[in-house]
Amino acid sequence: MKSSSNKNNNIELKISIIMRVGVCLSVMIMIFGIVLLLFCPKEYSYPEVISIKYLYESLIILDPYSIILLGIFILIITPIVRVIASIALFLLEKNFLYAIITVAVLLILIISFVIALFIR
Amino acid sequence: MELTSVLFEISCIFLVGVLSGFLGSLFGIGGGLISTPIITIAFGLDIKYSIGASIIVVIATSSGAAVAYLKDNVLNLRAAMFLELFTSIGGVCGALLIGVFSPFILYLLFALMIIISIFNTIKKIYTEKNNLSEDVSPSKASLYLNLNNSYYDDKLKRYIKYNVTNVGLGSIIMFGAGIASGLLGIGSGIFKVIALDSVMKMPLKVSSATSNLMMGVTAAASSIVYFIRGQILPQIAAPLSLGVVLGALIGSRVMPKLEPRLIRILFVPIMLFFSVQMIIKAFMGV
Numbered sequence: 293m294k295s296s297s298n299k300n301n302n303i304e305l306k307i308s309i310i311m312r313v314g315v316c317l318s319v320m321i322m323i324f325g326i327v328l329l330l331f332c333p334k335e336y337s338y339p340e341v342i343s344i345k346y347l348y349e350s351l352i353i354l355d356p357y358s359i360i361l362l363g364i365f366i367l368i369i370t371p372i373v374r375v376i377a378s379i380a381l382f383l384l385e386k387n388f389l390y391a392i393i394t395v396a397v398l399l400i401l402i403i404s405f406v407i408a409l410f411i412r
Numbered sequence: 413m414e415l416t417s418v419l420f421e422i423s424c425i426f427l428v429g430v431l432s433g434f435l436g437s438l439f440g441i442g443g444g445l446i447s448t449p450i451i452t453i454a455f456g457l458d459i460k461y462s463i464g465a466s467i468i469v470v471i472a473t474s475s476g477a478a479v480a481y482l483k484d485n486v487l488n489l490r491a492a493m494f495l496e497l498f499t500s501i502g503g504v505c506g507a508l509l510i511g512v513f514s515p516f517i518l519y520l521l522f523a524l525m526i527i528i529s530i531f532n533t534i535k536k537i538y539t540e541k542n543n544l545s546e547d548v549s550p551s552k553a554s555l556y557l558n559l560n561n562s563y564y565d566d567k568l569k570r571y572i573k574y575n576v577t578n579v580g581l582g583s584i585i586m587f588g589a590g591i592a593s594g595l596l597g598i599g600s601g602i603f604k605v606i607a608l609d610s611v612m613k614m615p616l617k618v619s620s621a622t623s624n625l626m627m628g629v630t631a632a633a634s635s636i637v638y639f640i641r642g643q644i645l646p647q648i649a650a651p652l653s654l655g656v657v658l659g660a661l662i663g664s665r666v667m668p669k670l671e672p673r674l675i676r677i678l679f680v681p682i683m684l685f686f687s688v689q690m691i692i693k694a695f696m697g698v
Contacts, residue, residue: 303489304482304485304487304489305482307482307489308478308479308482311475311478311479311482312479314475315475315476315479315657318653319654319657322650322653322654323654325646325650326422326650326651326654329647330415330418330419333415333418336645336646336647338642339642340641340642341640341641341642342639342640342641342642343640357646357647358646360646360647360649360650361639361644361646363650364468364639364644364646364649364650364653365639367468367471367472367475367653368468368471368632368635368636368639369632369636370471370475370628370632371471371474371475371628371629371631371632372629372632372633374478374629375629378489378493389557389558390490390493390494393493393494393497394493396497397493397496397497397500397629400497400500400501400504401500401629401632401633402633403504404500404503404504404507404594404633404634405633405634405636405637407504407507407508408507408633408634408637409637409640
């Protein structure tokens with residue numbers, strides 16, 4: 293039992309690094325955006341849809357709101373990246389039961405995202 | 413847009429975030445039910461922006477706390493992933509069932525469930541002597557799924573082995589929590605903790621940390637939709653989530669050091685606050 297608990301600690305350690313990177317990155321970008329906003333105050337444009345195109349165009353001109361939104365986006369996808377990384381790590385540790393369980397979770401998340409996008 | 417008033421607003425939102433993140437990571441709840449009423453009342457925010465902000469709070473609490481929890485193994489990753497199956501399926505069902513069930517009944521039902529667990533928690537405060545879950549025997553399901561684990565209790569300064577039981581019932585409750593999330597847009601962290609702690613007999617600290625992790629995953633999927641629809645306001649969500657991350661980092665360090673009894677005692681007023689909110693929401697039709 294000791295070896296399997298060591299293996300699991302290993303997975304968890306690696307995943308925590310991914311979480312840290314995601315959270316740090318997101319926080320730094322959000323702070324940068326807020327500081328930029330404080331120095332060059334603007335009104336928010338309340339876009340109807342935030343598409344990749346919108347983000348790209350407004351990030352290029354260093355729109356502080358878009359920079360903040362980028363930071364928020366990274367925060368949002370961090371748990372999802374974590375789930376994907378868990379799958380890879382479970383596979384590496386040959387824990388096929390949990391690799392499959394985590395893949396199933398990911399699939400359900402994708403389905404719920406698609407449903408939310410098109411049905412509501 | 414005067415600079416000092418903007419700074420003041422941002423700081424206020426930041427502090428609300430710190431409170432939400434701290435309490436959220438302490439109790440294994442999302443923190444959304446703490447920040448939303450404050451932000452909505454203080455800033456008169458439109459409901460769709462409030463929900464957007466609330467979802468970000470849940471994710472920020474989850475990610476901020478996970479950083480500390482994963483390291484200490486207070487988290488049961490396998491339990492989180494296995495039960496997440498049921499929660500996310502519930503979330504899909506819940507979202508599909510919008511409009512079928514009357515929110516009035518549902519909010520009252522949840523208020524009732526929370527009130528029942530308040531009594532349960534108070535009972536535990538008085539009767540649970542050691543708060544050690546070492547005398548739970550594992551169920552066959554928990555053995556097969558390898559859910560039983562050990563964690564390092566920071567207060568008792570030793571590893572505590574624990575076993576998990578009632579996996580089936582726990583999964584059903586997680587499914588229900590998922591439906592609540594999908595239907596009503598709440599984090600349901602409180603129901604997750606109840607399922608893990610009372611039903612599956614997981615130690616309170618592990619339940620709290622595991623619930624936190626699960627909530628981030630569930631919230632992430634729906635939050636992308638809110639993000640794309642522009643329902644997440646950067647000027648609110650950013651200071652809020654920065655505060656939440658800080659609060660969660662602090663809370664997740666503090667939580668392992670506390671006696672579970674103390675955590676339960678502190679949890680009761682929070683649960684009361686939530687059940688009152690549910691009742692108000694029921695009658696306001698919101």
